[in-house]
Amino acid sequence: MSIAKETGELLSKLGVSGSALSGGDLVVRSPVTGEEIARVGQVSGADVGKAIDAAHAAFLKWRLVPAPRRGELVRLLGEELRAHKEELGRLVSIEVGKIPSEGLGEVQEMIDICDFAVGLSRQLYGLTIATERSGHRMMETWHPLGVVGVISAFNFPVAVWSWNAALALVCGDSVVWKPSEKTPLTALACEAIFARAVKRFGDDAPEGLLKVLIGGADAGEALVDHAKVPLVSATGSTRMGRAVGPRLAGRFARAILELGGNNAGIVCPSADLDMALRAIAFGAMGTAGQRCTTLRRLFVHESVYDQIVPRLKKAYESVSVGNPLEGKALVGPLIDKSAFDNMQKALEAAKAAGGSVTGGARVETDHAGAYYVRPAIVEMPSQTGPVLEETFAPILYVMKYADFDDALAQHNAVGAGLSSSIFTRDLQEAERFLSAEGSDCGIANVNIGTSGAEIGGAFGGEKETGGGRESGSDAWKAYMRRATNTINYSKALPLAQGVSFDID
Numbered sequence: 001m002s003i004a005k006e007t008g009e010l011l012s013k014l015g016v017s018g019s020a021l022s023g024g025d026l027v028v029r030s031p032v033t034g035e036e037i038a039r040v041g042q043v044s045g046a047d048v049g050k051a052i053d054a055a056h057a058a059f060l061k062w063r064l065v066p067a068p069r070r071g072e073l074v075r076l077l078g079e080e081l082r083a084h085k086e087e088l089g090r091l092v093s094i095e096v097g098k099i100p101s102e103g104l105g106e107v108q109e110m111i112d113i114c115d116f117a118v119g120l121s122r123q124l125y126g127l128t129i130a131t132e133r134s135g136h137r138m139m140e141t142w143h144p145l146g147v148v149g150v151i152s153a154f155n156f157p158v159a160v161w162s163w164n165a166a167l168a169l170v171c172g173d174s175v176v177w178k179p180s181e182k183t184p185l186t187a188l189a190c191e192a193i194f195a196r197a198v199k200r201f202g203d204d205a206p207e208g209l210l211k212v213l214i215g216g217a218d219a220g221e222a223l224v225d226h227a228k229v230p231l232v233s234a235t236g237s238t239r240m241g242r243a244v245g246p247r248l249a250g251r252f253a254r255a256i257l258e259l260g261g262n263n264a265g266i267v268c269p270s271a272d273l274d275m276a277l278r279a280i281a282f283g284a285m286g287t288a289g290q291r292c293t294t295l296r297r298l299f300v301h302e303s304v305y306d307q308i309v310p311r312l313k314k315a316y317e318s319v320s321v322g323n324p325l326e327g328k329a330l331v332g333p334l335i336d337k338s339a340f341d342n343m344q345k346a347l348e349a350a351k352a353a354g355g356s357v358t359g360g361a362r363v364e365t366d367h368a369g370a371y372y373v374r375p376a377i378v379e380m381p382s383q384t385g386p387v388l389e390e391t392f393a394p395i396l397y398v399m400k401y402a403d404f405d406d407a408l409a410q411h412n413a414v415g416a417g418l419s420s421s422i423f424t425r426d427l428q429e430a431e432r433f434l435s436a437e438g439s440d441c442g443i444a445n446v447n448i449g450t451s452g453a454e455i456g457g458a459f460g461g462e463k464e465t466g467g468g469r470e471s472g473s474d475a476w477k478a479y480m481r482r483a484t485n486t487i488n489y490s491k492a493l494p495l496a497q498g499v500s501f502d503i504d
Contacts (some may be wrong), residue, residue: 034369135490
């Protein structure tokens, strides 16, 4: 069966009409083979405004639905995702090029955040606050915020939407989603799955609760600039974040920015090298280096450098690269030619800066339009040149260190850093890495790699922007507004000392 035909059948099972897959001006290609699998229509500027207006009207009704009842809709969404996990996971693999276990794993993240949000719908707690006035009570109350805009990237085409949408829905918000132009089909599938949940939920769910905008940067800009969108959660490059952040700030809107991750790890003298080797290889090569949590920089103590780096090279040379839909390949394709070109430019720059490159060449297949590469290890004399920039491809820069303080300083000496890790059995090193003087990233791990974040923790906190958090912990507060309430239950209104007036 051709990949285009399989895509059509999957989308039909998921509830997407075949008419939505042809005749449009946006060509969708699978990175697995490079072939065209659909042509979908794109929204106009006027369409964006109408979608936001509809979502705002839905919010005005949805905010009045009790939070536990709102949680019921998210519970049903989780059930629908469970029922269609195989089809949606397969579609993720086709549209992004992930190996099957990663495609299914992404859908599992969606299910997990639904479970989390259902419980959260009964835990939107406010504080009771001690007041200095007698006969008074003071408390905080959390209220729904409004329309939540979600802009997602290609590398996690469905999970990122669910992290935001599940929380937004239980918090009483509506959602307008602008997915990546590279992954519109998975977004249409999620829209159809959500519609199934709404149908089961009943009339308490107003029309317009979720709107999907298929389009380019202009659609994203219209979403960011709209006055009826008080919060935009955007995932992507730091370049994108620098464009989105000021526009939101200009109208005093909120931003959750989960941006680039030039993530690093430190291998200390006491590290369990077998454990470190597995975590490093998985973190650096998984999803062909196209995760926001991909390990990209590695600082190895000089005493263990010659014990671990040759073994890493061997793993890189032996890892299977190929079609993720067939066989047992562990590394699938890059998303497109642009990603491949950027990888080659970075490797050339690394060589020019004195780096020694192992791997990185294109792996030839029967599909001229698909870009498979062998992951690259680059041994660098120092952290310079391309090491300071994130390249969204499987490149791991490796550097020696002698002093822990210096390694920590080098670890933190880049602008973009989302996740981090240290491999050590030294308690002092581990605790320093987690302390205020340690890793400055939103995620800091000990004896585990940089990838594999769980929904229970608030995800994000990209250090260059301080850009907010999504998913677990108390991230829900970003999707609501706080009110402080004071209630006077005394018989009089206290006045300032010496102040009085006649009210008769």
